[in-house]
Amino acid sequence: MTPAWAVAAALRHTRRGHSKPPGAGHLTAARPRVVPAGPRTTRCGTRAACGREFRTLADITGGLAAGGCPLSAGLTLSDSSGNLLGVTQAWQRLSDRDQGPPAQVLYEGVPGHLEAPLRGWISRTAQSSDLAERVALRLGITAGPQATWFETAKFLARSSPSNELLDIVDAILACGGPWEGQFRGGHRGELETILSEGSSVWRINDDFSGLTRRVDATSADAATEARRAASALPTAGSAAAQLTEAWNAVHRLHPDPPAAYRDAIRAVESAAHAIIEPNNRSATLGTMLGQLRDHPQLYALAIPGPDGTGSIAPLIGMMELLWRGQTSRHGAQTTTRSETFEEARMAVGLAVTLVQWFTAGAVRRVP
Numbered sequence: 596m597t598p599a600w601a602v603a604a605a606l607r608h609t610r611r612g613h614s615k616p617p618g619a620g621h622l623t624a625a626r627p628r629v630v631p632a633g634p635r636t637t638r639c640g641t642r643a644a645c646g647r648e649f650r651t652l653a654d655i656t657g658g659l660a661a662g663g664c665p666l667s668a669g670l671t672l673s674d675s676s677g678n679l680l681g682v683t684q685a686w687q688r689l690s691d692r693d694q695g696p697p698a699q700v701l702y703e704g705v706p707g708h709l710e711a712p713l714r715g716w717i718s719r720t721a722q723s724s725d726l727a728e729r730v731a732l733r734l735g736i737t738a739g740p741q742a743t744w745f746e747t748a749k750f751l752a753r754s755s756p757s758n759e760l761l762d763i764v765d766a767i768l769a770c771g772g773p774w775e776g777q778f779r780g781g782h783r784g785e786l787e788t789i790l791s792e793g794s795s796v797w798r799i800n801d802d803f804s805g806l807t808r809r810v811d812a813t814s815a816d817a818a819t820e821a822r823r824a825a826s827a828l829p830t831a832g833s834a835a836a837q838l839t840e841a842w843n844a845v846h847r848l849h850p851d852p853p854a855a856y857r858d859a860i861r862a863v864e865s866a867a868h869a870i871i872e873p874n875n876r877s878a879t880l881g882t883m884l885g886q887l888r889d890h891p892q893l894y895a896l897a898i899p900g901p902d903g904t905g906s907i908a909p910l911i912g913m914m915e916l917l918w919r920g921q922t923s924r925h926g927a928q929t930t931t932r933s934e935t936f937e938e939a940r941m942a943v944g945l946a947v948t949l950v951q952w953f954t955a956g957a958v959r960r961v962p
Contacts, residue, residue, distance in 0.1 A: 701796040701809060705757045709793040713760045716789060718752035720773040720782050727751060730766045734759070761797060765806045765848045768799065797848065808846040814944070818842055821947045824954040825866055831954050832865035838950055841943045845936070852939035853923050859939075859946035860917060866953040867914075870894075870960060880918045887911050897957045910949075910958060917945045 705713060721727045727748035731737065736759075738750035751763055764786065767773070773782040787799050800807040818838070825835035841858035844851045864880050871886050871894070872878040887894060887907060895905030920942060923933050934942070952958050 701794055703796050705760050706793070709789065709795060710757050710760065712789045712793065713764060714752050716782070716786055717760070717763055717767070718748070720767055721748040721751050723748075723772070726767065726770055726772045729770045730763060730772075733766045733770070734762055761806065761848060768803060768805050800843075800847070806848045807843070808848075808850075810846065814947075817951070818947045821951040821954070825862075825950055828954045830869035831950075832868065834862045834865035834950050834954070837862035837865060838943075838946060841946060845939045845943050850936055850939070852934040852936050855939040856921055856923075856934045856942045859942040860921060862946050863914065863917065863949045863953075866950040867958075870953055870958055880914060884911065884914055884918060887914070893961055895959055895961050896952075897959070907958070910952070913945055913949060917942055917949070 702709070721730065723744075725744075727744050730751060731747050736747075736751065736755065738747045738754070742750065755763060783799060783803060789795075790798055796809055797806040798809050799805075822835045822838055825831040825838065837858045841855045841862060844855035844858060860880055864878065864883070867880075867883055868878055871883040875882060888911060891907055891911075894907045894910075896907055896910060898905065900906050920938060921934065922938075923931050925931070
């Protein structure tokens with residue numbers, strides 16, 4: 596297995612500044628792309644400069660909590676409970692450090708500097724008849740009518756188009772690979788090193804079952820706190836699980852915007868139910884909005900606002916934006932459309948804020 600430090604060094608050397616390699620897909624301006632300047636801190640995913648090796652996210656967080664590694668400053672990780680990961684801080688070349696923070700770009704696809712490392716990782720991890728054949732079956736890939744499992748594994752690594760490499764990596768993880776006998780934790784750490792050092796927008800998800808989109812640490816922290824608050828409040832129902840489903844649906848390799856938007860609304864309904872319409876077993880976000888509009892004097896926000904009353908106008912505005920923005924909710928004589936990725940991502944962001952408000956006491960009933 597290639598040492599993580601060698602992979603990291605090669606990727607840092609081959610990535611020329613932040614220019615876009617031929618065929619690489621940059622993030623659009625609407626997606627998160629800039630992270631704070633500072634030393635990159637992802638080496639604890641595998642063997643780091645301190646010589647320690649971590650094989651699981653729980654190992655990593657345990658090691659960092661013990662103050663073990665000097666590379667851990669500023670790193671946002673998930674814990675063994677599945678809390679959400681954020682991106683780390685951006686690494687700069689020595690020659691660039693006096694020129695201010697870098698315009699950090701995360702790559703959507705497989706730029707030139709990531710292709711060879713990803714092919715190498717696939718080659719090292721697909722050396723199993725069961726794994727190679729399952730991945731090929733899932734993706735509809737054939738190496739030939741009489742190809743052996745070894746030829747299939749070689750085909751996946753060497754002959755697949757570059758735009759399919761992330762799908763292959765995602766499928767390997769979804770199939771449960773790499774197997775334990777293949778230095779499973781080390782291979783996973785090596786993959787995270789490749790993706791992180793190569794400025795990929797993708798990372799391994801929290802349960803190792805696939806790839807998921809990186810987000811800035813602030814957004815990840817907010818989602819984690821909202822989830823924790825909802826989990827700790829019995830009257831919030833399934834808000835925590837629904838918020839997690841919404842987050843996963845919009846951030847995975849192949850996002851599902853309608854599902855993400857739907858679960859975002861469900862999470863808010865669960866969190867708000869006990870405060871707005873506790874006696875209405877059929878309450879929806881729409882009926883709750885009607886209750887707030889008809890009886891605004893019964894509710895208040897924690898911030899008093901200009902008039903000192905804690906007006907719920909901002910709350911109504913956010914909930915109405917979320918409710919009316921769902922385009923695929925009902926059928927009609929006219930054609931409906933599915934929510935876009937950008938709409939779903941904004942809806943999940945709204946849900947994170949609203950769930951946190953309702954579960955942390957920011958919205959209350961007036962006695």
